[in-house]
Amino acid sequence: MIAARALRKEFGRKVAVAELTLVVAPGEVFGFLGPNGAGKTTSLKMMLGLIRPTSGTATLLGAPLGDRRARARIGFLPEHFRFQDWLTGREMLRFHGRLYGMGGVRLEARIETLLARVHLLEAGEQKLRTYSKGMLQRVGLAQALLNDPALVFLDEPTSGLDPLGRLLVRDLIRELRAAGTAVFLNSHLLGEVEATCDRVAFVKQGRTVHEMRLGEVAADLVVQVELGETTEALVSGMARFGDVVSVNGRRVTLRAKSEAALPEMSRWLVESGAALYRLEASRPSLEQLFVQVMGDDQRPG
């Protein structure tokens, strides 16, 4: 779907994107994460052909960036998007449908289906200037799906939506994945990303610094063990159940390979005669991982 290699964008002396390399597979929901100013939106605009890269190469749906045939199979919901607010919801969708080369009964039927899907069937004849922020975001989503795309770019799709609106977006993304549509999701809301994405990339100062499958988070099960006494034999024995990260007095921290290791380890500790005071396992959230990957220098203030 997307294959970008060393994409770079400079605005004068400012480097907005230093080196973007990523691959998105068909049917995959891909989360693109990074702090403000990391170059996420610029990266997305390069892929959509709205901005020309300074260097690097990329293909979208097998075609070079900006290819019109590829764009016919792409949907896009921009961040802080605006439409011609003098149009009604239906008219706006009709205009964008015509830009996709659609028309007639097929377009009208598609508009009605999408308006119903985003719960705006009743508001279809209202002018966009009367829509709330959430309604605008939903009609924007409908616009991004008009052409039944193979790949959808969503830039902060849940921005401005209430919890029910967010749930709608989450469901829509799941439906798209089930239909084999790839989704490229830019979002600050890590909970949303965690709930919907198959894979994420972290971008920092215009570079992709970390990529992972969200299932991989489970491998990072952190276990804190508090013993009556920590002997060398106990610590080396515990290493069978995971990687020992630190030993601090009576406390041992390790990364377990799986949840199944927990009862085995506690049984082994007790059988080895260790006094087990506490055994606590936790998975780092995507947010914790985000902070870890970005480092303290990315925190505001």
Add this chain to the structure above:
Amino acid sequence: MNGVLTVARNTLHEAARRRILLATAVFGVIGLALFALGMHFVHREITAHGGVAAVQHRITVSFLVMAGLYAVNFLLIMTAVLVPVDSVSGEIASGVMQTVASKPVRRSEILLGKWLGFSVIVTGYLLLMGGGIVAIGRVITGVATPGLHFGLPLMLLEGLLLMTLSVAGGTRLSTVTNGVVVFGLFGLAFIGGWVEQIGTLAGNDAARTIGTIASLIMPSESLWQLAAYHMQPGVMRELSLTPFSPASVPTPAMVVWAGGYVVAVLALGLIAFRRRAL
């Protein structure tokens, strides 16, 4: 081509929905009604008590018609610059353009569609107002305005020239800067045109040259002068009786230059828009 027509239709739809067309038509009709009233009273006056000589009658009516067309020319310029001035730059600034340009249409189709839509508006405005002035003069006084087949197309070219600058300027400049630049160019041409006329009357070649250079930089005033030259009776032209009778008549080469100017500005706009980061 489908993209051009879709965007052109949307441009016209916007003008109608934002009541631009309505406001233009209402004030146009009010203006025409006032002109008709004025023309009626003047005509009644000059034909009362046995009237005046035919030539004097024709000159008076033609002067009034030219004054009306001069006002139309000014309003046409305002319409041609102001209606499209925010169209491209405003949509880029608001982000509307991002969604449109990500669709499978060429950027050239988007810009040409807007240009086509605004061309229809400019043409319609000229036909309503220019045609209205001429028709009122004819109906009330029986005096036909000569040279309309030259004059009105030249006025249209002037309107299209300024509209094209306004549309193309929006691809690079912000709305306010774009408006200032286009009106600045128009002002330059206006002053240059008068310098050329006065220079010609005074026999001063330097002043004439300055005017010619100004006309080359911006040929709008030359187009109006040539249109005015064609749309008044020969006697007015020969005797330079009114401010609408140019002492220095622009040559047909200036029309070719203006036509090329429109094409070149539009081409530059297309290139700038294609390269523009959205």
